[in-house]
Structures are given as structure tokens and as C-alpha cells.
Amino acid sequence: xxxxxxxxxxxxxxxxxxxxxxxxxxxxxxxxxxxxxxxxxxxxxxxxxxxxxxxxxxxxxxxxxxxxxxxxxxxxxxxxxxxxxxxxxxxxxxxxxxxxxxxxxxxxxxxxxxxxxxxxxxxxxxxxxxxxxxxxxxxxxxxxxxxxxxxxxxxxxxxxxxxxxxxxxxxxxxxxxxxxxxxxxxxxxxxxxxxxxxxxxxxxxxxxxxxxxxxxxxxxxxxxxxxxxxxxxxxxxxxxxxxxxxxxxxxxxxxxxxxxxxxxxxxxxxxxxxxxxxxxxxxxxxxxxxxxxxxxxxxxxxxxxxxxxxxxxxxxxxxxxxxxxxxxxxxxxxxxxxxxxxxxxxxxxxxxxxxxxxxxxxxxxxxxxxxxxxxxxxxxxxxxxxxxxx
Amino acid sequence: xxxxxxxxxxxxxxxxxxxxxxxxxxxxxxxxxxxxxxxxxxxxxxxxxxxxxxxxxxxxxxxxxxxxxxxxxxxxxxxxxxxxxxxxxxxxxxxxxxxxxxxxxxxxxxxxxxxxxxxxxxxxxxxxxxxxxxxxxxxxxxxxxxxxxxxxxxxxxxxxxxxxxxxxxxxxxxxxxxxxxxx
Amino acid sequence: xxxxxxxxxxxxxxxxxxxxxxxxxxxxxxxxxxxxxxxxxxxxxxxxxxxxxxxxxxxxxxxxxxxxxxxxxxxxxxxxxxxxxxxxxxxxxxxxxxxxxxx
Numbered sequence: 001x002x003x004x005x006x007x008x009x010x011x012x013x014x015x016x017x018x019x020x021x022x023x024x025x026x027x028x029x030x031x032x033x034x035x036x037x038x039x040x041x042x043x044x045x046x047x048x049x050x051x052x053x054x055x056x057x058x059x060x061x062x063x064x065x066x067x068x069x070x071x072x073x074x075x076x077x078x079x080x081x082x083x084x085x086x087x088x089x090x091x092x093x094x095x096x097x098x099x100x101x102x103x104x105x106x107x108x109x110x111x112x113x114x115x116x117x118x119x120x121x122x123x124x125x126x127x128x129x130x131x132x133x134x135x136x137x138x139x140x141x142x143x144x145x146x147x148x149x150x151x152x153x154x155x156x157x158x159x160x161x162x163x164x165x166x167x168x169x170x171x172x173x174x175x176x177x178x179x180x181x182x183x184x185x186x187x188x189x190x191x192x193x194x195x196x197x198x199x200x201x202x203x204x205x206x207x208x209x210x211x212x213x214x215x216x217x218x219x220x221x222x223x224x225x226x227x228x229x230x231x232x233x234x235x236x237x238x239x240x241x242x243x244x245x246x247x248x249x250x251x252x253x254x255x256x257x258x259x260x261x262x263x264x265x266x267x268x269x270x271x272x273x274x275x276x277x278x279x280x281x282x283x284x285x286x287x288x289x290x291x292x293x294x295x296x297x298x299x300x301x302x303x304x305x306x307x308x309x310x311x312x313x314x315x316x317x318x319x320x321x322x323x324x325x326x327x328x329x330x331x332x333x334x335x336x337x338x339x340x341x342x343x344x345x346x347x348x349x350x351x352x353x354x355x356x357x358x359x360x361x362x363x364x365x366x367x368x369x370x371x372x373x374x375x376x377x378x379x380x381x382x383x384x385x386x387x388x389x390x
Numbered sequence: 391x392x393x394x395x396x397x398x399x400x401x402x403x404x405x406x407x408x409x410x411x412x413x414x415x416x417x418x419x420x421x422x423x424x425x426x427x428x429x430x431x432x433x434x435x436x437x438x439x440x441x442x443x444x445x446x447x448x449x450x451x452x453x454x455x456x457x458x459x460x461x462x463x464x465x466x467x468x469x470x471x472x473x474x475x476x477x478x479x480x481x482x483x484x485x486x487x488x489x490x491x492x493x494x495x496x497x498x499x500x501x502x503x504x505x506x507x508x509x510x511x512x513x514x515x516x517x518x519x520x521x522x523x524x525x526x527x528x529x530x531x532x533x534x535x536x537x538x539x540x541x542x543x544x545x546x547x548x549x550x551x552x553x554x555x556x557x558x559x560x561x562x563x564x565x566x567x568x569x570x571x572x573x
Numbered sequence: 574x575x576x577x578x579x580x581x582x583x584x585x586x587x588x589x590x591x592x593x594x595x596x597x598x599x600x601x602x603x604x605x606x607x608x609x610x611x612x613x614x615x616x617x618x619x620x621x622x623x624x625x626x627x628x629x630x631x632x633x634x635x636x637x638x639x640x641x642x643x644x645x646x647x648x649x650x651x652x653x654x655x656x657x658x659x660x661x662x663x664x665x666x667x668x669x670x671x672x673x674x675x676x
Contacts, residue, residue: 006416099594118428139451160593170428171451176409177423178416199596208597220588221595227588274451358428360452 004178009167010035012140012179013079013105016147018049019187020103023074023194026054026065031117032169033081033107040077059084063091063102070100071201071209075151075194078102081169082109082116085123089130095162096131097225098209101154101194102162104132105147108270108321109169110357118358119169121270124298125322125331131225133163133232134299136269141179142296143167145249148182148191152239155194159232166298168271168321170358186246233300253302255294256309258284262291264374265310267336268319269295272361276319279366290370295332303339311340315348317373319366321355329353329383348373351383359387392536393454394441397473398463401433403523406549407461408439410527414537414545421448436471443536457481461530463509463522465489468498477502484533484569486510486522491570505533507569516561517554524550524558528565539566580605608635612655614670616648622667629659629668 007015013036017025025044027037043049052069056062059080066076080088085106095102106124110116124134133153137143143165150163167173182190199207213221233253244250258280259265266276273294283290293310295302310316320330328334333351340346352369355361369386372379394411398404405426412424420443427438440454456476461484467473474483483502486509487494494506509525517524524546531539539562546562547555581599583590592598616629625644637652638659648659660668 004416004419006413006422097594098596168451170425174428175423175425175451176412177448178421199593199598206600208600208602209594211595211597213595216585217591217595220586220591223588224591224593224595271451274449277449362452362455363450 002180002183004180006176006178007140007144008035008174008176009140009143010107010173011039012144012181013147013165013167014039014043015181016144017077017103018043019182019184020075020077020148020151020191021049021188021193022051022077024052024054024066024069024076025078026056026062026069026076027078028056028059028062028080028084030059030081030084030109032109032119032173033079033084033105035173036079036105036107059088060091063088063095063104066102066104067091067095067098067100068201070095070102071098073194073196073200075155076100076102077104079105079107081107082111082123085127086111089127092127092130092132092162094210097221099160099225099228100162101151101160103147103150103154104162104164105143106164106166107169107173108166116357117169119171119173120321120356120358121166121168122322122356124164124166125324128299128331131161131229132299133159133161133229133236133297134166135163135297136166136295137172138167138271138273138294139172139179140175140177141249143172144179144181145243145247145251148187149236149239149243149251152191152243153232153236156232156235156239157195157197159228159235160197161228161232166270171360172271180247182247190243190246229300233297233302236297251296253295253297253305254309255296257292257294259291259293259309261289263289263314264317264370265291265293265313266317266319266366266370267293267295267310267332268321269298269332270321272319272321272355275361275363276366279363279370282363283367283370288371288374290374298332301335301339303335306336307339307343310347311343311345313347315350315373315376317350317352317369319352319354319361319369321353323353323356323385329381333383348376349382350379352386353383354386356387361387391442391444391448392459392534393457394443394459394461394530395454395457396439396441396461396463397467397471398437398439398523399433399467400435400437401521402437402463403521404437404461404463405439407463407523407527407530408441410524410542410545410549411441411443411530411537413548414541415443417545418538418541420445420537423448427453436467459484459530459534461526462486463526474500474502482533484526484529486526486529491572495572504572505529505569506572507532507565509565512561512564512568516564517557524561525565528562528567529569531562532566532569533571539563607651608654609637609649609651612650612653613673614655614657615650615673616653616655616657616659616668617671618646618648619667619669620645622665624665624667626664628662628664632658632662634658
């Protein structure tokens with residue numbers, strides 16, 4: 001077993017990108033993402049990574065540069081957060097629609113106003129429909145592993161889609177902790193150089209990308225994207241299995257914790273799952289049958305797997321660090337409710353919106369919400385904003 | 391699990407001190423976290439940084455609310471920051487002060503175990519600049535004993551290369567010797 | 574003629590047939606799109622007035638005007654959609670737009 005080393009979670013991603021031997025990095029700094037690309041620019045400047053580092057004038061340009069570079073066959077990486085992702089929004093669709101295997105780290109940050117550099121998941125949730133594969137990591141180990149896996153998944157010929165690796169701003173990005181990394185040779189075996197795709201931009205063999213899409217074509221094009229991202233789940237699982245064999249760390253669409261005999265489970269994504277786990281342990285000490293589901297894959301959403309794993313529960317407490325104003329609670333809550341709609345017997349599904357704009361979710365708050373659900377307390381509309389001062 | 395809260399002012403190196411401890415602990419085979427207080431604070435503003443240490447994996451990812459150890463880099467913070475907030479009753483406060491240990495105990499009236507060191511004098515004598523974070527690492531080690539001096543010195547050398555590394559190592563060692571525990 | 578002179582793409586493909594991302598893998602397919610069908614007026618060039626400046630060639634939105642070494646120009650009526658930009662811009666007033674006659 002390789003030795004554990006200490007790294008800031010952001011730098012764990014930088015290291016994974018370096019080991020992935022990317023060709024092009026195009027990025028614009030933004031808190032709390034900056035440390036990732038800062039370290040990458042050092043790798044390039046010090047000659048440790050033979051890549052083109054493009055300093056662009058905005059996130060829109062960062063994604064545009066990645067799109068161009070990826071279309072000629074380069075392995076590309078960028079990273080952003082919050083407003084940066086929002087500014088990139090238009091190009092996210094172009095990257096996915098053109099089936100370009102770009103990998104992006106998103107240091108999840110609250111969207112303005114007010115100006116907030118702090119974390120929640122509202123940035124990526126506002127971009128959830130952009131056609132990207134979207135994963136969420138809890139800690140340094142996960143974001144390191146997910147980043148390496150992301151390149152393999154994205155570039156697989158059966159997938160050819162961009163992948164966003166999400167991790168919470170500050171509560172994950174800025175934490176120094178321990179992880180086990182792979183050696184360069186191991187990475188080289190797992191992730192060989194990007195294979196030439198069937199279509200690549202090259203003057204010797206001209207192709208047209210993103211031409212006008214008449215109504216005659218557009219439906220087929222969108223359906224093709226839908227099939228591609230739905231089918232990617234099989235490949236994602238394959239890649240996770242293979243990664244598990246080389247690293248000993250096996251991943252899945254979600255990670256259950258003390259779920260087998262649970263009556264109620266907390267379901268959420270990202271760093272605060274760690275805190276929720278402590279809450280589960282404390283509730284178990286009190287004799288309460290509570291478990292946790294750490295959702296890892298948000299797109300494609302693992303509907304069937306989730307239903308299968310949780311249909312025995314009395315209730316699910318879904319915690320969202322984002323919400324849709326005027327909509328039906330948080331985005332994860334909506335997906336989970338949809339997943340269960342057709343079942344005759346299903347758990348009660350309650351949503352909690354918490355941790356907005358960097359507000360911590362404490363152990364006792366997780367315990368409180370789980371107990372509320374366990375007691376079967378009535379909650380109007382079945383979702384509620386936690387942590388709001390009246 | 392041991393939880394630590396560092397109090398300093400922007401520029402005094404509280405975050406760096408926490409980072410060095412996490413590196414040292416992990417190199418010793420322990421599990422650790424170091425993280426800043428996530429603010430836009432600038433030089434001079436009161437800042438907080440955190441550590442967690444354990445022999446098993448650390449899952450919790452919230453702020454530290456009930457620390458076992460509080461380290462105060464700057465005694466002027468005591469005027470307007472409640473540094474002992476949430477400190478466990480058997481916890482310890484480690485203070486950089488020019489006062490004699492019992493004077494400090496009496497002056498500030500803490501009901502906690504306390505360790506003091508004149509880190510500012512050590513920093514000025516040894517490093518030549520008023521940055522006390524590495525001296526406070528020495529005080530932390532003496533007061534808590536949860537990490538090995540050698541592993542912290544290694545982590546300091548890793549962080550500060552060359553001459554700066556040597557001076558900071560000396561600051562840690564000096565403070566380690568001079569730190570006094572007050573009941 | 575080489576195979577390249579055939580338009581090989583199904584204009585209404587199934588989603589499986591559609592090349593990935595709707596990329597057009599065949600170069601210069603716009604050649605197969607004869608915009609000459611749109612024309613109700615055609616440009617007629619008075620060779621005596623033409624000074625060979627090539628402005629019509631540069632303005633033509635459909636690249637339907639050929640400009641030869643000797644300065645002379647010729648309209649490719651397969652692509653000329655009859656917009657009249659050439660006539661408007663010609664500094665020598667050498668181009669007249671003439672109504673297409675009903676056949």
C-alpha cells in the first residue's frame with residue numbers, strides 16, 4: 001500500500017491533472033478554485049508538465065480554448081467556480097454538444113448576489129442541464145481519483161463527453177489532508193494518451209463542427225446526446241471497476257453508509273457527507289436507525305440504482321446545497337422524488353435546503369433533520385429551508 | 391480526535407502553522423486536517439485556522455466548534471476576540487505573551503490549562519522578523535505533546551527552504567524549550 | 574468525376590445515422606446547394622465598361638463571381654442568387670440587374 005501524503009484538496013486535483021499528462025490547460029483564476037490552476041501553472045513553468053498553459057481573459061474564453069484544443073485532439077483541462085462557471089455557461093453546452101472530452105474541476109461556490117466567495121452547489125446546479133457528466137467528491141482522495149477517472153471516462157469512444165468533477169469550495173478545496181496517490185507508471189497504464197477520435201479538426205481532412213442545425217436535424221442531435229450520457233453510466237462503472245483493481249479504491253454511483261437496517265437515510269453530495277456520517281454514528285449510538293447515501297454521480301442520474309438501494313426505507317432526507325427559486329425544492333430532491341414516482345410503496349421523501357453561501361452544516365443540524373424525519377413530523381410541501389432566521 | 395483552533399492576524403502565519411502541523415502529523419502516519427477560516431481577511435484582520443488530528447480517518451468536514459487546544463499568536467487579540475469560545479473544559483490555551491506565565495494567567499483569568507511563551511522575542515531574535523507562527527509551533531508541541539518535534543522540524547524545512555528553513559527550525563526549537571505550562 | 578463530387582449525406586438521417594455531434598465529415602458540401610434557384614434578377618456584365626477591379630468578386634456573398642488573371646469576371650449562375658450587391662458596388666456601373674424571363 002502506497003504511503004499517504006499530505007496535500008491540499010485543490011492540489012490533489014492539480015497532481016492528478018499532471019499525472020494525466022494533459023496537453024492544454026486554459027483557465028482564469030477565481031476563488032476558491034485558484035489554487036488548482038496556480039499549482040498547474042507552476043508545474044508547466046518548472047518543466048514538470050509538458051503542456052500548453054493558456055492564460056485567458058475570462059472563463060468563457062477558457063472553455064472556448066478548451067473546446068478548440070479538444071477538437072484537434074488535445075487532452076484538455078480547466079477549472080472554475082461560481083460566477084466563473086456562470087460566465088462559461090454558454091460554452092458548456094458547446095463542449096457537450098460537440099462531444100468533446102474536456103475535464104473540468106468545479107470548486108462549488110455560491111452565485112452572486114451578494115458577492116459570496118463561499119461554497120454551495122448552486123453554480124453547477126444552475127448548469128446541470130448542460131450535457132456534462134457530473135460527479136461530486138467528498139475529500140482529497142476522491143477528487144484525486146475522480147479527476148483521473150474523468151479523463152478515461154470522457155475520452156472513451158463510447159462516451160465522448162465532457163466531465164465536471166465537483167468539490168465544495170473551502171470545506172473541501174482548502175483543506176489539507178492525507179491521500180494515497182498513484183505512481184506515474186500506474187497512471188500511464190490506466191490512462192494512455194488520448195486516442196485519435198473518428199473526427200478531429202485537421203486541415204488535411206476538413207470537417208465542419210457546429211453548423212447550422214435546421215429543425216430537421218436538431219431533434220436527432222439532442223437525442224443522440226441524451227443516449228450518449230445515459231449510456232455513459234455503463235462505461236463509468238467499468239472505469240471505476242478497473243480503477244478499483246489498480247488502486248484498491250472502488251467507486252460507485254453513490255456510497256451507502258450504515259444503510260442495510262436503516263429506517264431513514266440522509267442523502268446528499270459533497271464534503272458535508274463527512275459531517276453527516278458523524279451525525280449517523282451519533283444517532284446510531286442513541287439507537288436510531290439512520291443511514292447515509294453519499295451521491296457521487298449526479299449526471300447521468302442513477303435513478304434505478306437509487307430506488308433499488310433505498311426502497312426499503314421509511315423515509316429519505318435529501319439535503320440540497322442549492323435550490324430552484326419558485327421551483328420544487330432543491331435539485332437533488334426533485335430528482336429523487338421523480339425516481340420514486342411510479343412505485344406504489346415508496347419512502348417518504350423530504351427535502352432540506354441548507355449550507356447556502358458557505359454556511360456550515362453542523363453535526364447537530366444533521367442529527368436534528370434526521371430525527372425530524374424519523375419522528376414523521378409533518379413538513380409542508382415536503383421540503384424546507386433549514387438555517388433560516390425568522 | 392484532537393481539534394485545534396489557531397487565532398492570529400492576517401499575515402502572522404496562523405494558516406501556515408496549521409498546514410505545517412497537518413503535514414507533520416500525516417508524515418508520522420496520523421490522520422490530520424488543516425484549513426483556514428475561509429474569509430477574505432487581509433493583513434492585520436483577526437483570522438482563524440483549524441487543525442484536526444486522529445489515529446483513524448477523519449470524516450467530519452465542519453468548522454471546529456469545541457476545540458481541545460486554542461493557540462493565540464497575538465495577545466492583542468484577547469481584547470476583542472473571545473478566543474476560548476467553545477474550548478473544552480479540560481482544554482488548553484497556548485498564548486504568545488511577553489508576560490510571565492503566572493502574570494498572564496492572573497491578567498487574563500482563564501479557567502483553562504495554559505501554556506505561555508514569548509514568541510515575539512524569539513521570532514525577532516532568531517528570524518529577525520515579527521512572524522511568530524513557527525515559534526508557536528514549538529509552544530504547541532511542548533504544551534500538547536501530540537506530535538514529534540522531529541517531524542514538525544522536517545515539515546518546517548519542507549515549507550521554508552534554505553536559510554529561512556534553518557531560522558524557522560531554530561525558532562521552533564527555542565520556543566519548545568522556553569514554553570511554560572501553567573496549571 | 575471523383576466521389577467527392579457527390580453529396581453523400583442523408584439530409585434527414587435517423588439519430589444513429591447522424592454523424593456524432595452532427596459533424597459534417599465531407600468538406601465543401603455547400604457546393605451542392607445551388608442558390609442560383611433563388612434568383613429573380615440576374616447580373617449582366619458590360620465587358621466594355623468593366624475595369625477589372627474585382628470589387629464584385631470580393632462583395633459577392635455566395636462566391637458566385639470568378640475573377641480571372643486578365644481582370645475579367647464571370648458570374649456562376651448555379652450559385653448567383655441575384656442579390657444585386659455586385660451591381661450596387663461596381664464603381665464602373667458595368668453590372669445591370671436584368672429580370673429573369675418566364676420560360
